[in-house]
Amino acid sequence: MSESGYAALAIGGSAGSLEVLCGILEGLVSPTRLAVVVCLHTASREIGELCTVLSRHSALPVIEAQESAAVAPNQVHVAGGGYHLLVERAATFALCAGPRIQYARPSIDVLFESMADTYRRRLAGMLLSGANGDGAAGLRAIHRLGGLTIVQSPETASAPEMPQAALKLFAPDRQNTPDQLIDAVRGISRLAR
Amino acid sequence: MSESGYAALAIGGSAGSLEVLCGILEGLVSPTRLAVVVCLHTASREIGELCTVLSRHSALPVIEAQESAAVAPNQVHVAGGGYHLLVERAATFALCAGPRIQYARPSIDVLFESMADTYRRRLAGMLLSGANGDGAAGLRAIHRLGGLTIVQSPETASAPEMPQAALKLFAPDRQNTPDQLIDAVRGISRLAR
Amino acid sequence: MIKPRDPDAEAALEADDIALEVFIHALKLRHGYDFSEYSRASLKRRALELTRKFGVERLGDLIPSTLYEPALVREIVSHLSVPVSSLFRDPEVFLRLREEVLPMLASWPRINIWLAGCAYGEEVYSLAIMLAEAGLTQRSQIYATDFNDYALERAAEGIFNRQNLPEYRRNYMESGGQARLSDYYHARYELMRMRRELLERVVFAHHNLVTDGVFAEAHLIMCRNVLIYFTQPLKDRVLELFADSLVRGGFLVLGNKEALSATSPVADRFELVSATDRIYRLKRDGV
Amino acid sequence: MIKPRDPDAEAALEADDIALEVFIHALKLRHGYDFSEYSRASLKRRALELTRKFGVERLGDLIPSTLYEPALVREIVSHLSVPVSSLFRDPEVFLRLREEVLPMLASWPRINIWLAGCAYGEEVYSLAIMLAEAGLTQRSQIYATDFNDYALERAAEGIFNRQNLPEYRRNYMESGGQARLSDYYHARYELMRMRRELLERVVFAHHNLVTDGVFAEAHLIMCRNVLIYFTQPLKDRVLELFADSLVRGGFLVLGNKEALSATSPVADRFELVSATDRIYRLKRDGV
DSSP: OOOOOOOOEEEEEEOOOHHHHHHHHHOOSSSSSSSSEEEEOOOOOGGHHHHHHHHHOOOOOOOOTTOBBBBBBTTTEEEEEEEEEEOTSSEEEEEOOOOBBTSSSSSSHHHHOOOOOOHHHEEEEEOOSSSSSHHHHHHHHHHTTTEEEEEEEEOOOSSSSSHHHHHHSSOOSEEEEEHHHHHHHHHHHSOOO | OOOOOOOOEEEOTTOOOHHHHHHHHHHHSSOOOOEEEEEEEEOOGGHHHHHHHHHHHHOEEEEEOOOBOOOOEEEEEOOSSSEEEEOTTTTEEEEOOOHHHHOBBSSSHHHHHHHHHHHGGEEEEOOOSSSSTTTTHHHHHHHTOOOEEEEGGGGSSSSSSHHHHHHHHOOSSSSEEEHHHHHHHHHHHTTOO | OOOOOOOOHHHHHHHHHHHHHHHHHHHHHHHHOOTTTTTTTHHHHHHHHHHHHOSSGGGGGHHHHHHHHHHHHHHHHHHTTOOOOTTTTSSSHHHHIIIIIIHHHSSSSEEEEEEETTTTTHHHHHHHHHHHTTTTTEEEEEEEEEEEEEHHHHHHHTTEEGGGGHHHHHHHHHOOSSSSSGGEEEETEEEEEEOGGGGGTTEEOOOOOTTTOOOOOOOEEESSSSSGOHHHHHHHHHHHHHHHHHHEEEEEEETTTEEEEESSTTTTGEEETTTTTTOOOOOOOOO | OOSSSSSHHHHHHHHHHHHHHHHHHHHHHHHHOOOOOOOOHHHHHHHHHHHHHHSSSGGGHHHHHHHHHHHHHHHHHHHHHHOOOOSSSSHHHHIIIIIOOOOOOOSSEEEEEESSSOOHHHHHHHHHHHHHHHTTOOOOOOOOEESSSHHHHHHHHHHEEEGGGGHHHHHHHHOOOOGGGGGGGEEETTTEEEEEEETTTEEEEOOOOTOOOOOOOOEEEEESGGGGGGGGGHHHHHHHHHHHHHEEEEEEEEEEOOOOOSSSSTTEEEEEEETTTTEEEHHHHHO
């Protein structure tokens, strides 16, 4: 799978993913045409702090994804807590206050599936360390619609359940170590359009 | 079944129905709020002549049903040949050049069913002498939607198949002799609204 | 007031009436076929016939097929658009065309004919035969259009059912035909295939009267038994399209029950040639 | 460009997107429920959940049920309208209401409160408890409205699942509650039923923000987690409706993610009370 031509990168993770994520953000080449959307299993009051932490590792601005706002290139949008985050066909964010899905809100599956529908083969998805099965179905949705799918290799994940759940469900394009993830994101952000 | 409150009267017939029909038209009380629509199995070139004949027996104007024209009260509208005649929800006529149905075009079933849909319980339907089964399903549609259904009693019909087909399909409200049909139409036209 | 015998029948009627609107919406959104300006009564009847054909119970049950089974859609659209005709249907119209209109068309060096809504092509072949018999083939060009691609394919094949042959023969003779109809087709089993030479000057093309514009500089437009299915605003729009597509002095032939009514916005641009045969002519002095 | 792994998936996606529009059209025509100005992404997700719930394969398969099975429609509408909340959801908002807003409301001799989109009633009871604890019950009147009649019935019953009780208790305490939440409900098996006395000053009524007008001379309007589902034009219209329904100096409380943005046509009619808790106040000097 080549790394060229993606418009958006969706990143999901949970327990043990923050450090890997920081590395990935450091790999982003700025300016880029790529829009990055991140969904961690964050409680609602942590979002401000989370954005601050991530900002330190990112050449791109890191902001909470706002309802109705555009999924803008050259930005890292982070899902806030307490609501599911979705992307509409017009590449704007939507929120949903519906019930938790697999105990999670925001749900990685919900974000990934709506982004797969919107970006189809112009989407790259990464699923990182995490202690539950959220995100696997969403990553498969990205795969089905022609997007690039990468999981953190379970042996490098401090909580391997999340990438393992994806590997159980289908064959993602790549299993990457944290260093390989950084390389990948560098290529994807440089070659985005 | 009372004879009050009908807005329209649909009459179908074929072989042997012309004489009975003439009597029925003589029974119509003018002016009336009733709209009368007649469907015989007429070939396309006979329609002018047919209207002329029927006019002699009717105090109401007898005219060929024109595409898009209103189903007007105090008029007798006659289906022309070569096209199916239908009534739209807005009580205007529509034509259809589709295939014959049970060898007939205009089809009595088609007319009756569309009038049943439009007028529902404000429709009275009469099925007269005829040598085939057209009209039976249409009369049943009128019955189902609460309209009044009358068949010419088969023993008085020179071609009994048509009323018999209806009687085989369901129980119409009445089986009337030609004289009773005339009485009925007198009541229906007087009490129409 | 009398109660309905069958309250379910009334509920089903109301549900079906709305299902028809939703079905129309689905066809339009999913496939671009716009039946929204079609008269509802006969459209509904044909939709109900489709439910029987497809073995489903209610009109609304057609909607999922419409959305998810593209292969069925051409069948659905074909059935809804009533492509039923016969060779030389209404022979008296063809007789008048042969005797009065073709001689006048012959005065033009080139004759463009637009058959709008050609369906399965019966009138294409009827007209091609008449042009051949009048010796006008080489100067003429027939544009046969329909919005139904399946119908266009069938029309180009020119295969009809031989069971209607007696009617076709009678029509041909009544239309003033002097040859034998069998000169124009090959019979095979229960089918008849029209001779390919008849298509020498015929072009089939997709054209949608509901959405598309002026088609050609036509000397003759035939559009029979199409307008009866349209609502009045669409009728008016299509008649204006025809007026704009004709050369001055060009002819318009409508179906036997389709009048160019006095209230039509283009009524004063036409003069009457034959009231019974619904033949009109665009005035030479323009609008 | 990379090809999709599963071309069927892409075709299904396109069909489903259109099926969603047709489904929305069917709900509107048949039952008057208008979701056409709802954000599509989450609406689609909830519709797909319904397909699993009803055991059908594709989104479009919901349409016949929508047309012909009125009994299912309230379930469909309930699911689409996401009536999910909890007692004292976002307790910091209720804390601020308790500490800052209620004392100001107390300056009016009569307090009309409009809970717009009350869903299953969690906020109705939360607010009624707070009014009781502030000694304001007798002067207040709560109008709890929703467009979903099934939700209104459920809200009037006031029966919630006890499995959420730990969350409810924590919320109540964090909202500044001094009593025991158990004073306000009867527990029975796995359910909890809110005390009837809490409804003493509550009226439940059908009101549709999409289609209906000004509701009351309100001193406080709460409408939380409703606007996030609306398109921008509908958001603007509803905010205007709220501005027109409030007395001068009246309060508006939106959901945590719903801002009265500077571009809103009514932005200058409100002043900010709390940005984090989305509390606004209609200016006293009018427009």
